[in-house]
Amino acid sequence: GQQVMQIPQYQHVQExxxxxxxxxxxxxxxxxxxxKQRPGGHPVFLIQLVKSGEVKKQKRLTFQFGEAKKxxxxxxxxxxxxxxxxxxxxxxxxxxxxxxxTELSVKP
Amino acid sequence: NAGVMQNPRxxxxxxxxxxxxxxxxxxxxxxxxxxRQLPEEGLKFMVYLQKENIxxxxxxxxxxxxxxxxxxxxxxxxIQQVVRGDSAAYFCASSPRDKLGTxxxxxxxxxxxLSVL
Numbered sequence: 001g002q003q004v005m006q007i008p009q010y011q012h013v014q015e016x017x018x019x020x021x022x023x024x025x026x027x028x029x030x031x032x033x034x035x036k037q038r039p040g041g042h043p044v045f046l047i048q049l050v051k052s053g054e055v056k057k058q059k060r061l062t063f064q065f066g067e068a069k070k071x072x073x074x075x076x077x078x079x080x081x082x083x084x085x086x087x088x089x090x091x092x093x094x095x096x097x098x099x100x101x102t103e104l105s106v107k108p
Numbered sequence: 109n110a111g112v113m114q115n116p117r118x119x120x121x122x123x124x125x126x127x128x129x130x131x132x133x134x135x136x137x138x139x140x141x142x143x144r145q146l147p148e149e150g151l152k153f154m155v156y157l158q159k160e161n162i163x164x165x166x167x168x169x170x171x172x173x174x175x176x177x178x179x180x181x182x183x184x185x186x187i188q189q190v191v192r193g194d195s196a197a198y199f200c201a202s203s204p205r206d207k208l209g210t211x212x213x214x215x216x217x218x219x220x221x222l223s224v225l
Contacts, residue, residue, distance in 0.1 A: 001166070006150075033213060042199060042216040043151065088150060095141065095164050096214060100150040 002027050004091055006099035014107050019076040021102035023089035032065055032072045033096065038085040046087075079106050110135065112202050113182075114217035122225050127187040127194070129220045133202030139163075140183040141214060142175060145197045157183060190224045197221050 003026040013019050023032065031050045035043040047056055049065035049072060056063045062075045072089055086103045090096040113132040121127050133140050138159055143151040153167040157177035168175065172190075177183040187194055199219045203212035 035214075042218050043201075043214075044216070045213040048213060090151075095153050095156045095166075097153060098143070098151040103148070 002092060002097050004089060004097050004099040006089055006102055008102055009100060010103045010105075012105045012107065013079050015081060016078050019079050019083070019104055021074050021087050021089075021104075023072045023074075023099050025070045025091055028069050029091040030069075032069075032089055032091045034063060034072075034074055035088045035090060035098075036085050037088065037101070041085075043088060076104075079104070081106050081108055112137075112200060112215050112217035114200050114220050116220060117218060118221045118223070120223045120225065121190050123191055124189050127190050127222055129185040129187075129198050129200075129222070130182045131185070131200030131202075131217055132182040133200075134215055137202035137204050137215070139203045139205060139212070140177050141201045141203075142183075142185050143199045143201065145199060145219075151199065154185070187222075190222075192224045195222055195224045
């Protein structure tokens with residue numbers, strides 16, 4: 001079946017450093033979504049990418065969808081302590097298959 | 109506009125008992141998804157339902173687990189004869205519809221933390 005893989009599993013950064021998480025799918029995706037889950041919380045939708053090569057920005061967050069629509073990345077510029085949490089990518093049709101997530105910790 | 113409501117928030121069961129987890133989707137949403145999350149793991153898809161129909165249950169264990177989404181009332185995830193390995197956070201999510209080939213975004217509830225003693 002379809003698999004969505006994310007790396008790294010954990011990332012520890014100093015506040016102000018950049019952060020990137022990568023997502024790869026075993027199959028071509030019609031679209032990809034990104035979610036954030038704060039510690040003890042529930043996943044919250046961040047963004048959806050649909051077009052091949054698409055790049056979207058939300059303040060310090062930059063999301064990319066690969067040309068082949070099989071990979072994606074999330075980049076955070078100058079991390080802040082409020083960025084702490086686990087970032088998930090998800091793709092699929094009908095049901096969403098989530099990656100394992102990248103847990104980000106930020107040291108003040 | 110209330111979000112996705114799940115209850116109970118915490119559920120403690122002894123081995124062999126039944127667990128019933130409830131999920132009321134957002135108003136106007138007709139699609140419900142259940143996911144299971146173990147500590148420091150991702151969200152594992154379990155089942156996808158529309159009103160009165162199971163659309164995809166490929167992530168459900170073959171035994172002891174069942175789900176329904178009746179015409180009236182919340183969606184129920186039922187686990188019979190629970191075992192310690194069922195301990196996890198169970199999240200419900202809803203969406204208004206599923207466009208062909210395009211996912212609608214999911215709105216998640218706060219989850220039910222199931223602990224099996």
